[in-house]
Amino acid sequence: MMVMANFYGGWLLGSLLLGFAAGWISVVQRGDGLSKNAGMGIAGVAAVLVGLSLARIVPGRAGYWLDLFLVMIAAYLVGCVIGSWLRYWVVARQMKGN
Amino acid sequence: MRGLFRSSGKWWRGAILLFALWAVAAWITTPAVEADVAERSAAALKSTVLDKTRLTPAGRDILFSADAFSEEGRRSAVAAVEAVPGVRLVVDQTRLVPQATPFVWSIERDVVRVTLSGSAPLPASRARLADAARAEVAGVEVSDRMNLARGAPTRFDAAALLLVDQIGKLKEGKITLSDTKVSLSGMARDLGGREAIGAALRNLPEGYSVAENDIKAPPYVFQANKDPVASTVTLTGYVPDNAVHAALAAAAGQKFFSEKVVDNLKASIGAPQGFANAVAPALGALSRLSTGTLVVSDREVRLSGDALFEAAVSQIRGELNKDMPQGWTVKADLSVKPAASPVDATVCQQLFNDLLGKSTIRFESASASIDKDSAGLLDRLIETAMRCPGSSIEVAGHTDSDGDAAFNQALSEKRARAVVDYMVRAGLSPERFQAFGYGSKIPVAGNDTDAGKAKNRRIDFVIR
Secondary structure, three states: OOOOHHHHHHHHHHHHHHHHHHHHHHOOOOOOOOOHHHHHHHHHHHHHHHHHHHHOOOOHHHHHHHHHHHHHHHHHHHHHHHHHHHHHHHHHHHHHHO | OHHHHHHHOOOHHHHHHHHHHHHHHHHHHHHHHHHHHHHHHHHHOOOOOEEEEEEEEEOOEEEEEEEEOOHHHHHHHHHHHHOOOOOOEEEEOOEEOOEOOOOEEEEEEOOOEEEEEEEEOOHHHHHHHHHHHHHHOOOOEEEEEEEEOEOOOOOHHHHHHHHHHHHHHEEEEEEEEEOOEEEEEEEEOOOOHHHHHHHHHOOOOOOOEEEEEEEEOOOOEEEEEEEOOOOEEEEEEEEOOHHHHHHHHHHHHHHOOOOEEEEEEEEOOOOOOOHHHHHHHHHHHHHOEEEEEEEEEOOEEEEEEEEOOHHHHHHHHHHHHHHOOOOOEEEEEEEEOOOOOOOOHHHHHHHHHHHHHHOOOOEOOOOOOEOHHHHHHHHHHHHHHHHOOOOOEEEEEEOOOOOOHHHHHHHHHHHHHHHHHHHHHOOOOHHHEEEEEOOOOOOOOOOOOHHHHHHHOEEEEEEO
């Protein structure tokens, strides 16, 4: 996996930053989030994809693209968590200050 | 924390951009990743021995096809590719090279090229054999049609390299190695080539043997050409050794008394059995012709040319057949030289004197048997006698002074009689001849030296 970092590195960083931005915005964004069912559905699909990837069932290029997709999603989610958490922290400080 | 969970429901909006980013990443990195895993895999296989290796990348997977030379080698090659960092899956399409039974390898030489075919056990030995063939027949095209196969006998390389070394000695032919049996066919390049190959084959590695050796040698040729215009006898071709060479040259000098012998003979092994015993009488037969060619090829003697008179043809043919060693054949294609114009008695006498000035009729020691080396001279004397049919001829025998006078007298008479008989057998009328013996009474040189004695031992022809 370390070897592949050469090829993934920049793209993972991009995904992380994109996740960070999405997380940052999501705290103050209006509108409803995903319904619980939709969330469960997405989680289910993600679990299937992870399962496919770990079992190395998908062959050739598609297999590589699936792996790439999953690591980019993972980086994105990490970015989202960090972004949201920081934004909460910033908002909470501002509210205390007022 | 609850806020974090609540906001996570809105993270999916950014995922739309993430999809686009992923698509671009997949587009850009795929070729680079594929090139990278292929290169690493090739590097991992560098020290393994495989044939027809193909590494086809698809994403991080490798489609690996190759021919391996053992099951162990095949497994270790697959494991080596699987262990390459970055490779996700190895699609194993490797197989073993086919087993060859029997394991047949051959080298063939024809007019234009040398062809290597059959099976070789490893790429390295295949290359080594092709290189050895190129070195052996420098300048000749070498065509490599060998396949790789398992099942070679032990020490195959050593045996095959030894056989490659023999191809240089062949003009054309084929050497086949089937398991441990060698068979050879074709024609050796030089005289002695067949023997050289036979000697080299004794160095085959242990366990290898010659099943069939059908190499033929080029014909062993000896040639003599008698040219009456240039007054030469040219000897060409081969003789077995220097002793036979010297003996033949000496015999030729005696038989061809009035011609210059040009000796272009070379010594070479490979002579057929009885060579010297066959060539000597054949040269004697040639010496009786006015013009002619003698070709001795292996065990066949071919004589062609013109005899000096009619009776000589059957005499020459008969004696040649009688004198040949066992297993030799004779082909005599003889005609008769046109009769020379008649001359008067004085010219005839002059012609006799000329001939007897160049040589003399020889006999075996203390006997009246005519030496075979004198057949050429006698034929010329007979031809001369035929040119003056009206004259009668006295044949006079003389000896040197050694020994008893009465014995010498008798011997000289017997020798003169033997010469007359010889002439009569050739078809001359007996009435024309008178044989006289003079013993040592009329010497032409001093009897105190060997040279003088040799001159005194003679047969004279006198026209009456």
